[in-house]
Amino acid sequence: MSSQIGARLIGVGAAVPSAVVTNADLQRLVDTSDEWITTRTGIKERRIVRGNETATGLAIGAAKEAIAYAGIDPGAIDLIIVATSTPDNLYPSTACMVQVAVGATRAAAFDLEAACTGIIYAMAIGQQFIGSGTYKTVLMVGVDIHSRFLNWEDRNTCILFGDAAGALIMQATDGENEILSTYLRADGSGGHLLSIPNYGTAYPFSGEEPPKAMDRYLKMNGRAIYEFAVHAVPEAMRASCAKAGIRIEDVDYFVPHQANQRIINAAAERLGLRPEQIVSNLEEYGNTSAASIPLALRDAVRRKQIVPPATCALVGFGGGLTWGAAIVRWTASEHIANGEAG
Numbered sequence: 001m002s003s004q005i006g007a008r009l010i011g012v013g014a015a016v017p018s019a020v021v022t023n024a025d026l027q028r029l030v031d032t033s034d035e036w037i038t039t040r041t042g043i044k045e046r047r048i049v050r051g052n053e054t055a056t057g058l059a060i061g062a063a064k065e066a067i068a069y070a071g072i073d074p075g076a077i078d079l080i081i082v083a084t085s086t087p088d089n090l091y092p093s094t095a096c097m098v099q100v101a102v103g104a105t106r107a108a109a110f111d112l113e114a115a116c117t118g119i120i121y122a123m124a125i126g127q128q129f130i131g132s133g134t135y136k137t138v139l140m141v142g143v144d145i146h147s148r149f150l151n152w153e154d155r156n157t158c159i160l161f162g163d164a165a166g167a168l169i170m171q172a173t174d175g176e177n178e179i180l181s182t183y184l185r186a187d188g189s190g191g192h193l194l195s196i197p198n199y200g201t202a203y204p205f206s207g208e209e210p211p212k213a214m215d216r217y218l219k220m221n222g223r224a225i226y227e228f229a230v231h232a233v234p235e236a237m238r239a240s241c242a243k244a245g246i247r248i249e250d251v252d253y254f255v256p257h258q259a260n261q262r263i264i265n266a267a268a269e270r271l272g273l274r275p276e277q278i279v280s281n282l283e284e285y286g287n288t289s290a291a292s293i294p295l296a297l298r299d300a301v302r303r304k305q306i307v308p309p310a311t312c313a314l315v316g317f318g319g320g321l322t323w324g325a326a327i328v329r330w331t332a333s334e335h336i337a338n339g340e341a342g
Contacts, residue, residue, distance in 0.1 A: 004131030006177030010332045011072070011169035013065025014295040015058045016047040016162075016285065023159070030155040037159050042261025046162030046286030048147045054088045058165035059143040060101040062294070066139065066167035067102060071335025077104040077169075078135035081125060082111045083118025083142045083290040085196065085319070086149060098141060107139070115194070116257050116318025117184075118142050118290035119166065123314075123326050124182035126170045136172040141165060142290030149196050151217040160260075161218075162286035166294025178329035180244035180311075183236055190228065190321040193221045226263060232323040233267035237313050240325035248272065251327070252310040253300070257317055258282040258292040267315075279305065279312075289318065301330075308333060 022045045023034035037043055049058075059082055067074055082095040095109035114121040119142035126138035143165035150158045170179070196218045233256060241248055254277050256264050261282050268278050279300045288295055293314050300306040308331045317323040 005133055006173045006175065006179075007127050007130040007170050008173045008178035008332070009168055009328055009330065010171045011066040011070030011167070012294055012298045012301060012332070013062045013067070013069055013167045014165060014291070014298040015061030015065065016164045016295070017049045017053050017058070019048050019050045020045050021048050026159055029152055030158060032155045032159060040262070041160060042280075042282050043159065043286045044283045047164060049145050049163045055084060055086055055143050055145045055165070056088050056094050056097045058145070058163065059084075059094055059098050059141045059167075062143065062165035062167035062291070063098050063102050063139055063141055066169050069334050070169045070332070072137065072169070074103040075106055077107045077137050077139050079126065079129055079138045080104060080107045080109040081122040081138065081140045082109075083114060083122045083140070084111055084144055085113050085115050085118070085289060086144045086146060087111060094143065095141075098139075104139065114318070114322045115320055116259065116287070116289045116292065117316035117320070117322040117324050119168070119293050120182065120314060120316040120324040120326055121184060121322070123168065123170065123179070124184055124324070127179050127182055130170060130172045138170045139167065140170065141167045142292075142294055144289035144291055146218065146287075146289060149218050154217070156222055157218055157220055160287045162288050164285055164288035164291040164295050166288075166291040166298060168294050178331060180246065180327040180329065181240045182324070182326045183240040183243060184324040185232070185236065185322070187321045190224070191319070193224045193228070193321065194319040195219050226260070228321060229259065229263045229317050230266045230270070232317045233263070233315050234270045236317070236323050236325040237271060237315050240313065240327050244327040246311070246327065250311060251277070251313045253277055253279055253306050253312045254315070255279040255293055255297050255300070255312050256315045258285065258296055259287045259317070306330060
């Protein structure tokens with residue numbers, strides 16, 4: 001690794017739908033309450049796509065904001081990676097649609113699917129392309145619109161998810177490497193614990209009758225996922241810190257996947273982190289899957305919770321099962337154009 005070219009994050013952006021669905025709104029759909037949802041998840045509201053809003057549109061919005069933050073010419077982008085489990089199309093890829101929309105005419109583009117850990121996988125891949133000298137600038141987007149895959153009569157799942165996109169830009173550096181480590185894991189034996197079916201040979205429907213409506217939605221074993229997450233998150237952070245050659249105590253901010261506040265708090269407690277080190281915007285957006293880590297980072301930078309330079313642990317976990325982490329030095333300030341934020 002020492003011979004590889006260094007990399008750093010230079011941009012962050014996000015996009016969310018305009019429609020807000022509160023816990024009070026959900027009370028009118030299912031047997032639940034604001035107190036029940038807040039106590040168990042920490043979520044107060046979430047953003048949901050409406051009408052012709054798409055995953056592609058959100059991904060484009062997040063990408064444009066990250067490009068503006070970095071102050072770069074889109075033509076300088078060499079590679080676009082979009083992490084999504086809920087693309088608008090099987091093909092063309094969401095990444096190709098982002099490429100043409102932002103004007104990244106030189107960029108290669110592809111999607112990957114690692115559920116809520118997708119953005120961490122994208123970062124690891126982006127770092128390898130930069131480290132090998134193949135590319136200099138990589139745009140990574142995490143986007144999911146789970147609202148269109150939820151059973152809105154199931155109070156155990158419909159309360160959890162929101163729609164959003166988040167983006168990061170990574171660039172080669174002549175100076176110190178600021179992507180200190182990445183760490184990826186997977187365990188397919190737990191794949192049945194969190195899934196959205198695509199029916200294999202039954203998709204498109206090939207039998208006499210289509211699958212029952214109830215079989216088409218996201219399915220989750222909430223207790224098992226909780227137990228997985230509270231072990232996987234500390235394991236990933238410890239392993240990534242060890243790869244980076246730093247201690248847990250050297251981390252300034254913990255930016256976890258925003259799935260459930262109880263998971264975040266339990267993991268932080270096991271790691272010995274202080275409350276002020278935890279980055280969370282779960283209350284406002286719910287679980288936005290692959291978008292959640294860059295969206296949380298964007299919000300923390302905006303509200304000046306994270307001020308550069310800062311050492312941040314980005315930690316993801318999700319369906320697959322997948323989990324992983326990246327330890328980064330955040331040194332990027334927003335590009336200023338003509339005296340205003342760009």
